[in-house]
Amino acid sequence: MDPRLSVIGERLEEVARIIVVCSGKGGVGKSLIASLTSLLSSRSGLRVGLLDLDFHGPSCHIILGARKASPLEDRGLVPPTVAGVRLMSLAFLAGDKPIPLRGADVTNALLELLAITRWGRLDLLIVDSPPGMGEEILDVARILRRAEALLVTTPSPLSLSTVSRLVQLLKSLRTPIVGVLENMRREEEGEVAREARRWGVRYLGWLPYDPEIEAAIGDPARLLSTQLARRLGEALREAGILR
Amino acid sequence: MHEWALAEAIIRCVEDATGGKGGVEEVYIVVGELQSIDLEVLRWALGELSRGTRLEQATFKFEVERAEFACRNCGKRWSLSDASLGEEEREAVHFVPELVHSFVKCPACGSPDFEVVKGRGVWVKYIRLREG
Numbered sequence: 001m002d003p004r005l006s007v008i009g010e011r012l013e014e015v016a017r018i019i020v021v022c023s024g025k026g027g028v029g030k031s032l033i034a035s036l037t038s039l040l041s042s043r044s045g046l047r048v049g050l051l052d053l054d055f056h057g058p059s060c061h062i063i064l065g066a067r068k069a070s071p072l073e074d075r076g077l078v079p080p081t082v083a084g085v086r087l088m089s090l091a092f093l094a095g096d097k098p099i100p101l102r103g104a105d106v107t108n109a110l111l112e113l114l115a116i117t118r119w120g121r122l123d124l125l126i127v128d129s130p131p132g133m134g135e136e137i138l139d140v141a142r143i144l145r146r147a148e149a150l151l152v153t154t155p156s157p158l159s160l161s162t163v164s165r166l167v168q169l170l171k172s173l174r175t176p177i178v179g180v181l182e183n184m185r186r187e188e189e190g191e192v193a194r195e196a197r198r199w200g201v202r203y204l205g206w207l208p209y210d211p212e213i214e215a216a217i218g219d220p221a222r223l224l225s226t227q228l229a230r231r232l233g234e235a236l237r238e239a240g241i242l243r
Numbered sequence: 244m245h246e247w248a249l250a251e252a253i254i255r256c257v258e259d260a261t262g263g264k265g266g267v268e269e270v271y272i273v274v275g276e277l278q279s280i281d282l283e284v285l286r287w288a289l290g291e292l293s294r295g296t297r298l299e300q301a302t303f304k305f306e307v308e309r310a311e312f313a314c315r316n317c318g319k320r321w322s323l324s325d326a327s328l329g330e331e332e333r334e335a336v337h338f339v340p341e342l343v344h345s346f347v348k349c350p351a352c353g354s355p356d357f358e359v360v361k362g363r364g365v366w367v368k369y370i371r372l373r374e375g
Contacts, residue, residue: 001367003252006259010251076248077338090342093335097345100355108364109341116248116338 004115008143011076011114014121015049018147019178019241020140024166025159026131028152029183030054032213033232034128035063035085037150037241039220040233042084044243046123049079052089053140054130055099055109061089065218076116083220088117106135114143124241133169141173150241151180151201155189167199179239181232182206205235245338246281249365250288257298257370266373267301276310276323276362279337300373310362312347316354323362325350340364 012018021034034050041048052060061067061082069080070092079086090099090109101109119125127147129136140147149170153163163180170177179202182192186209196203207228216222223229236242257270274280282305289303310323328336332346340363348355 001256001260003249003256003365003367006256007248007252010255073245075251076245090339093339094342094345098355099342100344101341105341105344105359109339112339112341115252116245118248 002111004111005143008111008114011117011119012125012144015119015125016123018125018127018144019150020127020129020137020144020147020175021150021152022129022137022166023152023159024131024133024162025153028154028159029207030131030152031059031128032063032228033150033152033181033183033207034126035060036223036229036232037236038085038087038126039064039083039224040229040236040242041124041126043224046243047121048084049086049088049119049122049125051113051117051125051127052087052091053110053127053136055090055101055106055136056130058089058091058099060087060128061091063217063223064220067218071117074118076118078118078120086119086122088113088119103135107139110136110139111143133166137166137169138173141170141175148176148178150178150239152183153180153192154184155182155186155192157191160191160195164195164199167201177201178241179204181235184209202239204239205231207231207235246284247288247292249278249280250285250292253289253365253367254292254296254298256367257301258296260367261297261370261372263297264372265297267298267370268373269302269304269369269371270298271304271306271368271370273306273308273366273368275308275340275364277336277340277343277359278363278365279333280365282307306368308362311360312343312349312357313360314349314352314354315356315358317349317352319349319351320360321350 038050066082071077079088185206193203210228326347
């Protein structure tokens with residue numbers, strides 16, 4: 001018997017809602033949207049946590065400017081609070097070393113992280129997922145049964161094709177889908193909204209390609225003042241995620 | 244995993260598995276060496292947390308399984324004592340044992356692509372219930 005499975009539910013029992021930001025495709029802005037969603041949620045008065053499950057390429061701590069933060073050891077690990085967001089990442093333990101994990105190791109690392117992290121009372125836990133449809137997505141659906149998916153895509157057919165597969169997978173896993181966000185839109189296009197209708201998924205709107213965003217990485221206040229954050233805030237309010 | 248968090252997990256696991264079937268006499272726990280668990284701290288935490296539960300009178304027995312690694316690249320097998328981990332690295336592996344892949348490499352070929360053959364994780368091997 002694996003005792004970790006027995007305690008994960010208890011660790012999350014004071015978490016009201018869990019939203020997993022996912023796409024299947026890399027480079028579409030999942031981590032940025034997950035981090036910004038956390039910042040916007042905190043600013044709107046929600047108690048929010050952010051769990052970075054992109055073990056191979058964790059970046060939420062960089063986006064939030066929390067490279068030097070570390071969890072507090074207290075009957076497990078208490079995540080550090082960064083700009084109002086309780087952030088947990090394997091990067092806090094591995095530093096800048098590579099984290100070369102294979103399938104079963106990914107599952108074990110995920111279980112361990114969920115079993116040791118003491119989130120406390122949260123209105124919302126945002127989970128940043130890695131590209132792909134492997135362990136992180138399958139295990140989250142299996143272990144965090146009440147998690148909802150927030151999909152991110154760019155207008156590129158390459159991204160849409162992968163998200164289409166992910167929608168099918170999530171429906172098979174009976175994971176509720178909050179909706180799909182179109183990111184990095186550069187011109188008037190309507191393909192994502194049409195595809196979302198075809199998938200039976202709510203289209204939450206589009207976010208512009210924002211050339212200013214790179215310069216704001218690591219600075220939560222500056223991130224919140226970007227055009228991207230403003231548009232994301234509107235979409236999240238529309239989706240019922242933000243107050 | 245942290246000893247206190249682990250003790251909570253074990254108590255919950257035993258309670259779930261025995262589902263109200265009376266008192267627990269003995270719990271046998273296997274601890275992987277990779278977890279770097281302080282067994283005395285774990286025993287103390289189990290004692291504290293089992294107060295007022297069906298495990299209150301239980302004896303906790305431990306077995307430590309030595310860690311063993313096998314390189315996927317060259318086939319070399321080695322143990323944890325062959326690896327040199329710093330204090331912070333040992334602490335990180337204590338919390339998430341998979342991070343051993345970040346800090347340890349095959350002593351023969353230097354590859355980080357190895358399998359933890361034994362000595363990872365913690366599990367309850369058996370539970371003995373009190374008679375009557």
